[in-house]
Amino acid sequence: MARDPVARFRTDFVTVAPADVLRFVIERMTEDGSQFVCVVDSARLVGVITDGDIRRGLLSGLSLDSPAVDFMNGDFTYLIAGYAPPEAQHLLTNFEAIPVVTSEFALVGVVSRRGSTAYSLAEPFLTPRETDAISVAAASGWISSKSQDVALFEAEFADALGLPAGLAVSNGTDAIELALLALGLQPGDEVLVPDLTFGATASAVVNVGCVPVLVDVETASLGLDPTGLVRAVSPRTRAILVVHLYGKPAHIDALLLFARDHGLLVVEDCAEAIGTLVDGKQVGSFGDAGTFSFFANKTLTTGEGGFVVFKDRKALERGAIIRDHGMVPEKRYWHEIVGHNYRMTGLQASLGRVQVERLDTLVEGRKRVFGHYRSILSSQPQFEFDVEPVIENRVDSHWLSEFRLSPESAPVRDRLISFLLELGVEARPYFYPLHVMPAYDKYAIPGEKYEVSTTESARGLCMPSSSFLELHDVQEICRRLELAWAVIGQES
Numbered sequence: 001m002a003r004d005p006v007a008r009f010r011t012d013f014v015t016v017a018p019a020d021v022l023r024f025v026i027e028r029m030t031e032d033g034s035q036f037v038c039v040v041d042s043a044r045l046v047g048v049i050t051d052g053d054i055r056r057g058l059l060s061g062l063s064l065d066s067p068a069v070d071f072m073n074g075d076f077t078y079l080i081a082g083y084a085p086p087e088a089q090h091l092l093t094n095f096e097a098i099p100v101v102t103s104e105f106a107l108v109g110v111v112s113r114r115g116s117t118a119y120s121l122a123e124p125f126l127t128p129r130e131t132d133a134i135s136v137a138a139a140s141g142w143i144s145s146k147s148q149d150v151a152l153f154e155a156e157f158a159d160a161l162g163l164p165a166g167l168a169v170s171n172g173t174d175a176i177e178l179a180l181l182a183l184g185l186q187p188g189d190e191v192l193v194p195d196l197t198f199g200a201t202a203s204a205v206v207n208v209g210c211v212p213v214l215v216d217v218e219t220a221s222l223g224l225d226p227t228g229l230v231r232a233v234s235p236r237t238r239a240i241l242v243v244h245l246y247g248k249p250a251h252i253d254a255l256l257l258f259a260r261d262h263g264l265l266v267v268e269d270c271a272e273a274i275g276t277l278v279d280g281k282q283v284g285s286f287g288d289a290g291t292f293s294f295f296a297n298k299t300l301t302t303g304e305g306g307f308v309v310f311k312d313r314k315a316l317e318r319g320a321i322i323r324d325h326g327m328v329p330e331k332r333y334w335h336e337i338v339g340h341n342y343r344m345t346g347l348q349a350s351l352g353r354v355q356v357e358r359l360d361t362l363v364e365g366r367k368r369v370f371g372h373y374r375s376i377l378s379s380q381p382q383f384e385f386d387v388e389p390v391i392e393n394r395v396d397s398h399w400l401s402e403f404r405l406s407p408e409s410a411p412v413r414d415r416l417i418s419f420l421l422e423l424g425v426e427a428r429p430y431f432y433p434l435h436v437m438p439a440y441d442k443y444a445i446p447g448e449k450y451e452v453s454t455t456e457s458a459r460g461l462c463m464p465s466s467s468f469l470e471l472h473d474v475q476e477i478c479r480r481l482e483l484a485w486a487v488i489g490q491e492s
């Protein structure tokens with residue numbers, strides 16, 4: 001599939017009215033840090049103003065009290081909503097920004113080149129197609145979970161990843177809760193959880209009344225260490241909650257074997273692993289259930305949102321009832337069990353359907369970005385990229401472009417992150433190990449050292465990873481990383 005262009009569609013644009021005076025226009029542009037404003041009259045776009053228009057206006061004798069109508073450009077280039085991305089890309093070679101209007105000339109957004117100054121960790125990659133889809137859903141009135149977009153999204157997402165049938169839910173945490181409930185876990189049951197993960201993996205277990213038991217991870221995969229499970233398993237253990245962290249596949253074959261030998265259920269938390277494959281199969285399809293998150297920083301987003309797939313049709317059916325207040329589908333308002341409202345809205349699903357169509361772009365973008373970091377940085381001894389993979393035939397989807405600092409460099413990791421932030425690069429450390437935090441320390445196995453999660457957590461670095469970043473963006477980010485590294489080197 002062709003890559004989407006660098007052009008970015010934004011709705012956070014600045015507007016002024018034709019009667020607003022130059023002083024006001026300059027103030028608005030300065031406040032917003034923008035070099036481009038749209039002039040809107042009775043909801044119609046009537047002109048644009050750039051820094052250049054202001055300079056030329058001042059030279060030709062305008063005063064700070066001149067109205068915008070006197071110096072705006074009324075003969076501007078624009079795009080009609082639904083434009084073809086290459087068209088925008090082409091226009092941006094000549095313009096800083098281009099307004100996007102409806103056929104009635106109502107302003108709906110602005111397409112601009114991405115600013116080169118600030119790089120967030122992971123931003124959603126949205127195009128006007130997503131905006132259009134939400135508008136269509138809103139205009140139809142089908143915005144709740146009753147919208148047919150939800151069922152269509154469910155089928156399309158599962159189909160695109162080759163997953164069994166699943167349920168769209170409100171977020172990735174609820175997806176884990178629903179998986180555990182639908183698989184029949186009971187209060188007090190123990191669930192083996194990796195010590196290195198986002199807290200939601202463990203909170204979902206606690207919130208359904210079960211008990212997480214923290215297990216150390218493997219150095220390479222950052223997933224559950226199969227050899228550590230032996231020390232964690234007890235007669236109360238019912239399930240293993242496998243996490244595929246940062247897009248890396250966990251050691252799933254060994255974990256499945258362990259589960260089989262001990263009669264345990266397996267739930268895969270794939271919140272960070274859309275596009276992660278083992279033996280050509282999407283993770284989430286190996287266990288009894290697989291869960292996904294569509295939070296805005298995830299590879300595919302619906303703003304907030306989640307998904308759960310089940311191996312067994314009966315668990316899927318139970319899940320659908322639990323998701324819908326415990327009501328049985330054949331008899332409305334008849335509650336067979338106490339359920340939850342874990343439903344996804346039609347608005348979210350309408351956005352998600354376009355993201356599914358662009359899935360290839362989104363997943364391949366993540367991998368491409370990581371490849372750029374690796375090719376630029378891996379020869380530098382302070383960065384470790386080649387932690388040996390433990391699984392053959394694995395495809396890391398690189399939700400986040402992450403790597404580790406060498407053991408000698410680890411102590412300056414947090415200083416490096418603060419410095420990068422000052423340089424406009426949002427980098428993050430790996431997650432904290434769960435066993436050190438007040439919310440979860442009681443779930444640690446007594447006497448367990450958690451050496452790997454502790455060491456790796458202290459030296460991992462996650463870099464800006466949005467799917468739309470291009471080589472020149474990553475080069476710029478790495479230039480700043482190298483600058484930060486050089487300054488820290490002089491400090492120490």
Ligand SMILES: Cc1ncc(COP(=O)(O)O)c(C=O)c1O
Nearest residue numbers: 171172173198200201271293295
């Ligand atoms: C590993 C992991 N599990 C679960 C979640 C929870 O997903 P959500 O934020 O959609 O509730 C996340 C979200 O970031 C995650 O990273």
